[in-house]
Amino acid sequence: MKFGVLIFPGSNCEHDAYHMVSKVLHLPVEFIWHQSKDLKGCDAIVVPGGFSYGDYLRTGAIAQFSPVMEAVRKFAANGGLVIGICNGFQILLESGLLPGAMLRNKGLKYVCRHVHVRVESAETPFTGSARAASVLQIPIGHMEGNYFVDDVTLRQLEENRQVVFRYCTPNGQITDEANPNGSLANIAGICNAERNVLGMMPHPERASEAVLGCDDGLVVFQSMVHSLEPLAAHR
Amino acid sequence: MITELEITPEILARHNVTDEEYQRIVQVLGRQPNLTELGIFSVMWSEHCSYKSSKVHLKRLPTTGARVLQGPGENAGIIDIGGDYAIAFKIESHNHPSFIEPYQGAATGVGGILRDIFTMGARPIAAMNSLRFGPLEQVKNRSIMDGVVAGIAGYGNCFGVPTIGGEVVFEESYSGNPLVNAFALGIFKKDQIFYGKATGVGNPVIYVGSKTGRDGIHGATMASAEFDEESESKRPNVQVGDPFLEKLLLEACLEAMKTGAIVGIQDMGAAGLTCSTCEMGGRAGTGIEIDLKYVPQRESGMTPYEIMLSESQERMLLVAEKGREEEVFQVFRKWEIDAVTVGRVTADGLLRVKDHGVVVAQIPNAALTDEAPVYQRPLRQPVVVSATPRPAKSSPPKLACGAVLRKFLSSPNLASKEWVYQQYDHMVRTNTVQLPGGDAAVIRIKGTEKALAMSLDGNGRYCRQDPRRGAQIAVAECCRNLVCVGALPLAATNCLNFGNPQKPEIMWQFSEVIDGMAEACRMFETPVTGGNVSLYNETLGEGICPTPVIGIVGLIEPIRHTTGSWFTGDGQVVALLGPLTASSNEYQVTLEQAFSDIEPEVNGPGDAYTLWANRLHCPPLDLRQERRVQRACLEGIQSGLIRAAHDCSDGGLAVALAEMSFSSFHSMRQGARINLTAAEFPAGVLFGEYQSRILVTLDEAHWAALEKIATEQEVELLRLGSTGGERLTIQDGGSVLIDEAVAELESIWKHSLGQYFQR
Numbered sequence: 001m002k003f004g005v006l007i008f009p010g011s012n013c014e015h016d017a018y019h020m021v022s023k024v025l026h027l028p029v030e031f032i033w034h035q036s037k038d039l040k041g042c043d044a045i046v047v048p049g050g051f052s053y054g055d056y057l058r059t060g061a062i063a064q065f066s067p068v069m070e071a072v073r074k075f076a077a078n079g080g081l082v083i084g085i086c087n088g089f090q091i092l093l094e095s096g097l098l099p100g101a102m103l104r105n106k107g108l109k110y111v112c113r114h115v116h117v118r119v120e121s122a123e124t125p126f127t128g129s130a131r132a133a134s135v136l137q138i139p140i141g142h143m144e145g146n147y148f149v150d151d152v153t154l155r156q157l158e159e160n161r162q163v164v165f166r167y168c169t170p171n172g173q174i175t176d177e178a179n180p181n182g183s184l185a186n187i188a189g190i191c192n193a194e195r196n197v198l199g200m201m202p203h204p205e206r207a208s209e210a211v212l213g214c215d216d217g218l219v220v221f222q223s224m225v226h227s228l229e230p231l232a233a234h235r
Numbered sequence: 236m237i238t239e240l241e242i243t244p245e246i247l248a249r250h251n252v253t254d255e256e257y258q259r260i261v262q263v264l265g266r267q268p269n270l271t272e273l274g275i276f277s278v279m280w281s282e283h284c285s286y287k288s289s290k291v292h293l294k295r296l297p298t299t300g301a302r303v304l305q306g307p308g309e310n311a312g313i314i315d316i317g318g319d320y321a322i323a324f325k326i327e328s329h330n331h332p333s334f335i336e337p338y339q340g341a342a343t344g345v346g347g348i349l350r351d352i353f354t355m356g357a358r359p360i361a362a363m364n365s366l367r368f369g370p371l372e373q374v375k376n377r378s379i380m381d382g383v384v385a386g387i388a389g390y391g392n393c394f395g396v397p398t399i400g401g402e403v404v405f406e407e408s409y410s411g412n413p414l415v416n417a418f419a420l421g422i423f424k425k426d427q428i429f430y431g432k433a434t435g436v437g438n439p440v441i442y443v444g445s446k447t448g449r450d451g452i453h454g455a456t457m458a459s460a461e462f463d464e465e466s467e468s469k470r471p472n473v474q475v476g477d478p479f480l481e482k483l484l485l486e487a488c489l490e491a492m493k494t495g496a497i498v499g500i501q502d503m504g505a506a507g508l509t510c511s512t513c514e515m516g517g518r519a520g521t522g523i524e525i526d527l528k529y530v531p532q533r534e535s536g537m538t539p540y541e542i543m544l545s546e547s548q549e550r551m552l553l554v555a556e557k558g559r560e561e562e563v564f565q566v567f568r569k570w571e572i573d574a575v576t577v578g579r580v581t582a583d584g585l586l587r588v589k590d591h592g593v594v595v596a597q598i599p600n601a602a603l604t605d606e607a608p609v610y611q612r613p614l615r616q617p618v619v620v621s622a623t624p625r626p627a628k629s630s631p632p633k634l635a636c637g638a639v640l641r642k643f644l645s646s647p648n649l650a651s652k653e654w655v656y657q658q659y660d661h662m663v664r665t666n667t668v669q670l671p672g673g674d675a676a677v678i679r680i681k682g683t684e685k686a687l688a689m690s691l692d693g694n695g696r697y698c699r700q701d702p703r704r705g706a707q708i709a710v711a712e713c714c715r716n717l718v719c720v721g722a723l724p725l726a727a728t729n730c731l732n733f734g735n736p737q738k739p740e741i742m743w744q745f746s747e748v749i750d751g752m753a754e755a756c757r758m759f760e761t762p763v764t765g766g767n768v769s770l771y772n773e774t775l776g777e778g779i780c781p782t783p784v785i786g787i788v789g790l791i792e793p794i795r796h797t798t799g800s801w802f803t804g805d806g807q808v809v810a811l812l813g814p815l816t817a818s819s820n821e822y823q824v825t826l827e828q829a830f831s832d833i834e835p836e837v838n839g840p841g842d843a844y845t846l847w848a849n850r851l852h853c854p855p856l857d858l859r860q861e862r863r864v865q866r867a868c869l870e871g872i873q874s875g876l877i878r879a880a881h882d883c884s885d886g887g888l889a890v891a892l893a894e895m896s897f898s899s900f901h902s903m904r905q906g907a908r909i910n911l912t913a914a915e916f917p918a919g920v921l922f923g924e925y926q927s928r929i930l931v932t933l934d935e936a937h938w939a940a941l942e943k944i945a946t947e948q949e950v951e952l953l954r955l956g957s958t959g960g961e962r963l964t965i966q967d968g969g970s971v972l973i974d975e976a977v978a979e980l981e982s983i984w985k986h987s988l989g990q991y992f993q994r
């Protein structure tokens with residue numbers, strides 16, 4: 001089982017994702033340069049955070065055109081696991097792999113702090129090891145995390161249980177006060193209808209080791225590993 | 236050689252070059268300089284680049300030690316932290332640009348210091364900053380602060396370095412002259428260090444990074460003059476930063492260094508191409524010849540003068556091994572960054588600048604660097620503006636201490652800086668072990684059992700009263716902060732912010748600060764490995780408080796010794812290491828007077844703490860006692876006795892106790908019951924800013940062991956009370972001095988800074 005971590009010009013959480021997979025999960029992991037046209041046989045792809053192309057135009061707007069994204073689209077269409085974190089989520093939105101768009105935070109400022117999110121669906125390869133409705137403490141760090149989507153699509157997301165994480169209070173209430181960026185319906189993370197592509201604004205890799213004060217985020221990666229295990233055994 | 240227009244007194248004045256300096260230029264060259272050469276001399280001999288007023292004093296700082304691999308003189312200092320690893324770190328000012336254009340001024344300050352770190356081969360893993368503004372009641376100060384914080388965030392967040400700590404201070408003297416001091420720290424293996432030396436005659440000189448434009452011309456000269464009413468028209472002198480390009484430059488440089496083809500490398504900061512060429516040649520004792528036709532340019536029609544003096548950001552100059560250029564170019568092509576050979580290293584020691592083959596400037600490198608003018612400027616001790624002595628009142632003022640505490644906690648100087656640091660990505664690179672808000676920032680070093688702690692400290696208001704002792708206190712407090720998180724202080728960097736050095740009173744302050752800092756750094760064994768001097772911090776003739784800022788890095792090993800400054804549970808003993816007060820009559824008198832003065836303000840809308848603090852004399856400090864207290868604390872932590880430790884300084888004992896009781900990411904909110912003997916002037920004991928004090932908590936079972944350490948170190952250890960409940964209660968025998976709900980205090984402390992920006 002091998003993880004791939006994409007690198008775009010301006011990615012800056014790629015080393016964090018790499019460290020998490022190699023030193024915390026103790027699994028093989030490889031960097032994949034944005035010019036690459038294939039995914040080097042990886043079983044799961046991490047689109048890391050950062051400021052791809054400086055985010056000078058619109059977050060993720062240029063990265064979607066990188067050659068590697070064509071490979072990611074094919075990989076995802078074949079059921080491959082893709083997780084986009086922060087800028088990675090923004091890139092997946094721009095690439096059309098996930099629906100919706102990001103607006104600037106309601107406070108108009110970059111926000112870096114720990115938040116709480118509730119697991120809205122444990123029926124995804126990214127949350128299979130978590131309890132449904134459990135609360136995870138995971139940090140955010142972004143300027144554009146105010147998720148927006150039209151009413152019809154929102155209804156579809158809710159009906160298909162594609163909302164995977166919602167910002168909540170420490171005891172799991174979904175309130176305005178618990179929403180750090182004004183995102184629609186407190187959405188912190190969503191998956192596609194096929195449930196193999198996840199985008200989330202919080203950084204689970206920043207909450208994966210006790211030494212960092214919190215390892216609630218580890219469950220996301222452990223879930224991915226568990227869902228890939230049968231596949232790996234089959235090979 | 237092209238001869239241009241005649242050098243007139245007006246042209247000299249515009250370049251801040253004095254008559255004597257001009258005569259020296261003529262003497263060095265053996266002829267009159269042309270305008271390009273004059274421009275080159277003016278930036279290299281500017282205060283900013285040459286340290287001409289400060290050099291004679293800086294020599295008195297201790298700069299060597301067993302761990303120092305590189306002291307002052309390079310792009311950054313380097314320290315051995317054991318194992319295979321070394322760290323490079325430095326602090327630098329960007330005060331003048333940040334006043335003129337807060338966002339870009341601060342952003343490029345961050346960009347500059349990051350380049351200083353990775354030009355040595357180190358990957359930046361932490362940034363901090365020390366900021367000073369005028370009072371937030373004034374809309375102009377709020378807008379400067381808003382822009383500065385956004386600029387630091389905009390640059391650091393995009394670049395991908397965590398901004399993990401620092402300080403923010405508010406005081407009237409910074410209204411027309413904010414201070415923005417940026418610190419960065421990088422890590423590398425000891426055998427991967429690169430220096431800014433142009434060695435190897437015949438080796439190619441390669442320009443990499445952003446194209447050169449007309450921005451920032453004469454930035455270094457601007458930073459070497461006072462502000463007047465027309466300073467804002469100098470906005471074109473401020474550079475514009477591109478953090479995305481800097482991030483690419485970082486990755487490309489580190490990758491190119493791995494090829495082994497790079498001989499020397501230096502960033503183009505102040506004075507751009509001029510400074511990097513002559514300094515790299517100067518350090519190696521070689522010459523450099525470049526032709527400007529090869530320099531990537533953003534616009535056409537730039538003159539040699541403009542190209543040499545441009546301060547366009549995100550550029551580096553490197554010297555590669557002859558014949559291996561292609562290996563370097565290949566890496567920069569991958570990252571889509573310009574890289575071109577612009578010249579070569581020569582043996583003649585000259586900086587020779589050609590434009591399409593025609594020599595447009597030719598100056599000995601040494602004349603621009605090591606042999607630049609040095610001034611022994613006159614010193615004069617100013618008449619101390621101490622508080623006018625008043626007849627002592629029959630009894631000290633009787634204040635409601637709870638109300639004072641609430642009021643103090645709402646002061647921007649004491650309130651939580653959450654509004655600031657939440658705008659900075661302080662967790663990228665997943666090393667941040669202790670989040671901002673503690674005594675010092677702590678990051679782990681992956682793959683080791685080590686962690687690094689770092690802190691920035693300064694105190695302009697103490698230094699205004701007593702520059703020597705104020706500087707000592709800055710160093711003492713910085714080390715104390717490190718010790719509180721469980722770190723052994725290793726080495727320092729400093730940023731010295733002062734007014735006009737041509738005023739003997741300012742130069743006296745500078746000299747005193749150096750002596751104070753030198754004494755303290757010797758005492759704590761923290762050599763100064765580099766830093767920056769920022770003079771001419773004056774607007775319309777009004778100087779800032781003399782403000783030396785010290786940054787010290789400490790080592791925590793093993794990492795489990797990392798200690799927080801928050802109560803960690805109930806039933807813990809709360810104790811004070813060090814003296815409860817100090818026997819200084821002078822300080823006691825100013826304390827009483829300061830409280831009398833703010834009595835009407837305690838229930839008013841103003842910032843009573845800052846008003847009060849500005850009336851205090853610089854508190855006494857005994858360096859030896861300070862060292863003993865710090866040693867006892869560190870030993871207590873390393874022996875596993877101390878659960879929490881907190882430096883007791885601004886706002887005194889009461890504020891420090893309140894801060895320990897607040898909730899944090901690392902701990903829950905927790906009250907305490909404290910009992911102390913406050914004598915006849917409780918407010919003085921509760922709020923006096925006495926030095927050499929550390930609040931600690933520990934299990935009852937460990938009391939005897941900690942007492943033993945304290946006795947051995949000859950340090951006072953005073954049992955104050957215990958943690959528990961939801962209130963902070965401080966009693967003097969039977970009388971209650973403070974009894975406040977912690978939740979309420981925390982709410983005041985947490986939100987008051989942000990409220991200024993919701994107006």
